Amino acid sequence: MTRSSRWRVALTRLVLLLATVPTIGPTSSCAPSCSRAGLTPEESKAVAVLTGRFETVVFTSGRLATETLQPGALGAVDSVRLAAYVGRFWLDELRPDAGRSLAELSRSLLVGAKDFRAPSGPPPSLGGVRSTKCFVFTLRPGARYDLDARLASAARVPGMPDGRTGKARQQEGEPEPVSWFAAPAGTAYVVLANDLDELRAVVRMLSTSGPPGAANLLDxxxxxxxxxxxxxxxxxxxxxxxxxxxxxxxxxxxxxxxxxxxxxxxxxxxxxxxxxxxxxxxxxxxxxxxxxxxxxxxxxxxxxxxxxxxxxxxxxxxxxxxxxxxxxxxxx
Incomplete structure (x- = not known):
């Protein structure tokens, strides 16, 4: 295989591992390269919560959070939004429009990741690095995402009346299908995670009243x-x-x-x-x-x-x- 063919195969596998989803268009009038006035209070709170609990935090908004990327046209500039796709994929696995509709209602999408582990499976154990992940969809003002209606076929999360749980299709490097958990946090957020304890903690912290703590950000x-x-x-x-x-x-x-x-x-x-x-x-x-x-x-x-x-x-x-x-x- 030539070097060029090798990298095309690598990128195709990468997009599959990170879960490509259908194009759904922008969630706001902001062009992909535009600047913002700054974080909303709700986004600031989500950033503070995730930076306090996770090692890596990704923030995407507008079309950067929703556009589909093609394997043949990817570059380093696409690294941030690629990392944000998995949460939408989990929902779309259960119902084709579940992730799409949530992204359309969201102003931004944040991702937290930690506890990075090598792929698991038969040798040579190829695939994506595994980690504990949490996705926070910050809803636009007045928007409402009804988990019961959108994910009616999903099982309920024990002890969380509004929570739902399901399994995503098994990916290369995963020893079994990934279990995910979803729940609203007040009226401003929908939270997904592949760890139930993290879901409970993040939902609790986002649901509390009062100003957000300071995010531990450099630059x-x-x-x-x-x-x-x-x-x-x-x-x-x-x-x-x-x-x-x-x-x-x-x-x-x-x-x-x-x-x-x-x-x-x-x-x-x-x-x-x-x-x-x-x-x-x-x-x-x-x-x-x-x-x-x-x-x-x-x-x-x-x-x-x-x-x-x-x-x-x-x-x-x-x-x-x-x-x-x-x-x-x-x-x-």
């Missing part, structure tokens, strides 16, 4: 007003499998990873925060990554800027590199 001024971003606060010492977690080339001084795509310019900024002067792990990362070299742009911050369009092979390599660093790697 907050850079993220403000963006339509999509990803933020990972590293837990390197707690990683059971550094290869699956995407941290094997990082030193304990690595603090966080921030990813900001710009669809208009077809670029993505990947910023790595660590201890000033600790350049050894950055050199190692540059050797093993397909991304352009990370360069120190301020003390303790290294940045790589990936541009889509050099070639399909290069675009594919950079996309997979960004996903790997976020914890959404694929064993091929």
């Amino acid at each position: 907050a001024p850079l993220l403000a007003g963006q339509s999509a971003w990803a933020h990972r606060r590293y837990r390197i010492a707690r990683a059971a499998d550094p290869g699956a977690a995407g941290t094997k080339d990082l030193s304990p001084s690595a603090i966080a990873l921030v990813v900001v795509p710009d669809v208009k310019s077809n670029t993505v900024r990947v910023r790595l925060h660590g201890a000033p002067g600790d350049t050894a792990f950055v050199a190692k990362l540059n050797t093993g990554s397909f991304l352009p070299a990370f360069r120190e742009v301020e003390p303790g911050v290294w940045e790589s800027v990936a541009v889509r369009g050099a070639s399909r092979d290069t675009d594919a390599e950079m996309l997979l590199s960004v996903l790997y660093l976020l914890g959404f790697g694929v064993f091929l």
Whole structure:
């Protein structure tokens, strides 16, 4: 197989693993590359809750949260929204329009992920990295998503009268079909998770009244007003499998990873925060990554800027590199 064919196959498998869903159009008038006035109070609360409980948090809004991506046209700039597709896929598995209709009613979609584990199954155990995931759909003002009506065939979640549970189709790398759980959180959110304890905790925290806590975000001024971003606060010492977690080339001084795509310019900024002067792990990362070299742009911050369009092979390599660093790697 040629290098070009190999990467086309890899991207096709990646989209299947991350669950491609039908095109449904924009959820707002915001174009894919536009900026926003900032997070709503509801979105700020969701960001604060997820950053407090998860290692990687992804935020997408407008068309960036809904457009379908084609395997032949993917690049690193698409890494953030690819990570957000799985929640819609889980619902669409049970009823074809369930995820689509929820996305149409939502202003934004947030994803939290942690506890990254290698694919499981017969050798050579290929497929996507497994993790504990939670998806928070922030509904538009006045919108209502009726879980009972949309997911009438799904079983109820024990102890949660409004909750529903089901199973997604078994994917490569999963030892069995993934169980998911869904429930509303007040009137502003619908929450999905593949862990019932996480669902209960996130729903409880989102349902409480009062202002949100402060989100533990680095590069907050850079993220403000963006339509999509990803933020990972590293837990390197707690990683059971550094290869699956995407941290094997990082030193304990690595603090966080921030990813900001710009669809208009077809670029993505990947910023790595660590201890000033600790350049050894950055050199190692540059050797093993397909991304352009990370360069120190301020003390303790290294940045790589990936541009889509050099070639399909290069675009594919950079996309997979960004996903790997976020914890959404694929064993091929």
